[in-house]
Amino acid sequence: MDVLERYEPLVDDFRAFRAACERPLPSVVRVNEIKATPERAMDALDDEGVAYEPVEWHPGLLRLDSTSPGRTWGAYHGWLHGQEEVSTLPALVCDPQPDERVWAACAAPGGKATQLAALADDEGTIVANDRSLGRLSALRFNAERLGVTSMAVTNRDARNYSLKPFEFDEFDCALVDAPCSCEGTIRKNPDALDEWSLEYIDSIAATQESILRRAVQATRSGGSVVYSTCTFAPEENEAVLDSVLSAEDCRLVEFSCALETRPGVTEWQGEAFDRSVRKAKRIYPHLNDTGGFFCAKVEVGG
Numbered sequence: 001m002d003v004l005e006r007y008e009p010l011v012d013d014f015r016a017f018r019a020a021c022e023r024p025l026p027s028v029v030r031v032n033e034i035k036a037t038p039e040r041a042m043d044a045l046d047d048e049g050v051a052y053e054p055v056e057w058h059p060g061l062l063r064l065d066s067t068s069p070g071r072t073w074g075a076y077h078g079w080l081h082g083q084e085e086v087s088t089l090p091a092l093v094c095d096p097q098p099d100e101r102v103w104a105a106c107a108a109p110g111g112k113a114t115q116l117a118a119l120a121d122d123e124g125t126i127v128a129n130d131r132s133l134g135r136l137s138a139l140r141f142n143a144e145r146l147g148v149t150s151m152a153v154t155n156r157d158a159r160n161y162s163l164k165p166f167e168f169d170e171f172d173c174a175l176v177d178a179p180c181s182c183e184g185t186i187r188k189n190p191d192a193l194d195e196w197s198l199e200y201i202d203s204i205a206a207t208q209e210s211i212l213r214r215a216v217q218a219t220r221s222g223g224s225v226v227y228s229t230c231t232f233a234p235e236e237n238e239a240v241l242d243s244v245l246s247a248e249d250c251r252l253v254e255f256s257c258a259l260e261t262r263p264g265v266t267e268w269q270g271e272a273f274d275r276s277v278r279k280a281k282r283i284y285p286h287l288n289d290t291g292g293f294f295c296a297k298v299e300v301g302g
């Protein structure tokens, strides 16, 4: 079965969508502003003879003319971090402030959690959690390389995460960058759909819902929870939001995004969702020459 065909009813220019999914992904790095400014990072790339092009919508992102950005001098010294362009969106939507406590519920290997730390000038408290100890090793390596000092690392199942070990009892903000079927990573990983199954989608959707519910419960009233996946399946996106909206005290809110996006879908295979899921954003690969992505912002309480 051709997995992407199931999304033909959702995508306006399906031929362009398919063609983009078959092209390799541009190589992008985020400048780590804990250690360097974009200008210094660009000077270092110039000195090394690596060509780059600034990404128009975000001054701290550079498209590199290199398939191994991790081998540059800047990456080695923690000035640069290889991060897919579209995957920088959730931390920007969180917009953490220096005095805030932020929970990255599914944080490894740490691209977004270290970005959260940098956005809060490395002065907030970022609690970076992941269930996988192996992936947390990569997160700790990245946090150290990037010079992050404002991060606590925990190894728990986010579905029943306890705040007892902390001297506070709620977060200001949470980011649920959920485990998912990864359909939108097909440009980076052409094997991404080899193991695709509806059974997996149904089981991971249950996990996503539990993690998102826990994030809403653990965030203060008036705080926000950002939900993101790198997949197209409405079962893992709008359906998860719909369930959490009816189970927890929260609502979806609009947020700005410089990328071209499409609204969340309110109907899928005979199932209707709360109309507010239109406030979520779908990003298809052909719209901005990126991977596929989904992002929503939830405000907690009334």
Ligand SMILES: C[S@@+](CC[C@H](N)C(=O)[O-])C[C@H]1O[C@@H](n2cnc3c(N)ncnc32)[C@H](O)[C@@H]1O
Pocket (backbone or CB within 6 Å): 105, 106, 107, 108, 109, 110, 111, 112, 113, 129, 130, 131, 132, 135, 156, 157, 158, 159, 177, 178, 179, 180, 207, 211
């Ligand atoms: C999409 S990845 C996160 C990528 C990460 N946010 C980043 O930017 O580098 C999803 C992560 O969720 C973790 N995960 C899966 N189930 C989990 C659970 N029940 N609790 C906490 N983490 C979980 C996986 O180990 C995986 O690292």
